[in-house]
Amino acid sequence: MTAPNPLYVGQLNVPDRQATRQAFESIFDRRFYTNHGPLVAEFERRIADRLGVAHAICVTNGTVALMVAMKAAGLSGKAIVPAFTFPATVQSLTYAGVEPVFCDVNATTHNITADTVKAALEPGVSAIVGVHMWGQSCDVDALDAVAQKIDAVTIFDAAHSFGCLTNGRPVGGQGLCEVFSFHATKVLNCAEGGCITTNDDRLAAALRTVANFHDREGDVPVALRINAKMSEAQAAMGLLSLATLDATIEENRQRYVRFRDRLSEIPGIHFVDHASTGSSNFQYVVIEIEDCFPMSQAGLMAYLRSEDIVVRRYFYPGMHEAPPYNTRQWQLPVTDVLCGKVLQLPSGSMVAPGDIDAMCDLIAAVAARKGS
Numbered sequence: 001m002t003a004p005n006p007l008y009v010g011q012l013n014v015p016d017r018q019a020t021r022q023a024f025e026s027i028f029d030r031r032f033y034t035n036h037g038p039l040v041a042e043f044e045r046r047i048a049d050r051l052g053v054a055h056a057i058c059v060t061n062g063t064v065a066l067m068v069a070m071k072a073a074g075l076s077g078k079a080i081v082p083a084f085t086f087p088a089t090v091q092s093l094t095y096a097g098v099e100p101v102f103c104d105v106n107a108t109t110h111n112i113t114a115d116t117v118k119a120a121l122e123p124g125v126s127a128i129v130g131v132h133m134w135g136q137s138c139d140v141d142a143l144d145a146v147a148q149k150i151d152a153v154t155i156f157d158a159a160h161s162f163g164c165l166t167n168g169r170p171v172g173g174q175g176l177c178e179v180f181s182f183h184a185t186k187v188l189n190c191a192e193g194g195c196i197t198t199n200d201d202r203l204a205a206a207l208r209t210v211a212n213f214h215d216r217e218g219d220v221p222v223a224l225r226i227n228a229k230m231s232e233a234q235a236a237m238g239l240l241s242l243a244t245l246d247a248t249i250e251e252n253r254q255r256y257v258r259f260r261d262r263l264s265e266i267p268g269i270h271f272v273d274h275a276s277t278g279s280s281n282f283q284y285v286v287i288e289i290e291d292c293f294p295m296s297q298a299g300l301m302a303y304l305r306s307e308d309i310v311v312r313r314y315f316y317p318g319m320h321e322a323p324p325y326n327t328r329q330w331q332l333p334v335t336d337v338l339c340g341k342v343l344q345l346p347s348g349s350m351v352a353p354g355d356i357d358a359m360c361d362l363i364a365a366v367a368a369r370k371g372s
Ligand SMILES: *Cc1c(COP(=O)(O)O)cnc(C)c1O
Pocket: 061, 062, 063, 064, 085, 086, 088, 089, 131, 157, 159, 160, 181, 182, 183, 192, 193, 194
């Protein structure tokens, strides 16, 4: 590999420097750094407009957004959640005093489904927490139907999915609420940041109350509060990132298609085409290493890393294998298989077309090795 620097998964989409400087100067001029400032208010308005949702509540990061959502939703008992996800989806439940019960995912989409949820149901479930994996959405309507039958709510971890559609509707307005991350590696970024979107006025008031430890006008009774306020600096970054989001998504799409065209041809590599409907943000380039490929997932990861291509195993280990959740015997056959064969490749603005070709050449050369 000839890249001058290592290529990482999740590269920052860097905003225009002059515009960034101006935005930060305006914060210093106002001397208004945090506590519900004008930029946070504007960012929330623009997110709600873009997603066609009544409320957007911006907070410190995606993990805190999940914690605040679980707390404000007043969940109790247990929640169904995939083990094939980022740790925060599950940990936020534990923080809110809710016991996670893992369900399996679909082998093709990597998402939870009505069937995998039904197979995992047990008494005391108050929520189904879906994750829109890689930017494609869960079958929201089917999950809502299951939830309704057991008098539970649906909450969606949409950290991968800003700018994506579900059945023609923007991700953001489904379920009781949806939760976004604006971490540096996400398609829309504030360096660190997160947001909860909902059409439920009562929940929105509870979310704003939980997210702010001080009493304010409009506060509603909640069980517990915390400081989850987004700063003006974060909102300034987010506004810049939002202004260029469509261009970012188009550049992502071009890289995605280049990867897909090459990787789909390589024997033993399954390109996870999570964006064939065209409603994705194309942020993630995901492959599965099949049994017939000459290297294992770990072997290919080590080899590519030795070539400065810092691929990552997702999600490894699965949350059902991680403490404190591994004290119970979970039956999650698809999750187990996926954890052992999924790799995510570097993409994003720092990855040039030539880098994509070089990465694919390396993988193709390994595939051509016989019986190693
Ligand atoms: C990134 C991510 C999170 C956590 O968001 P942070 O902003 O990094 O705290 C949660 N869930 C999923 C699926 C993610 O990808």
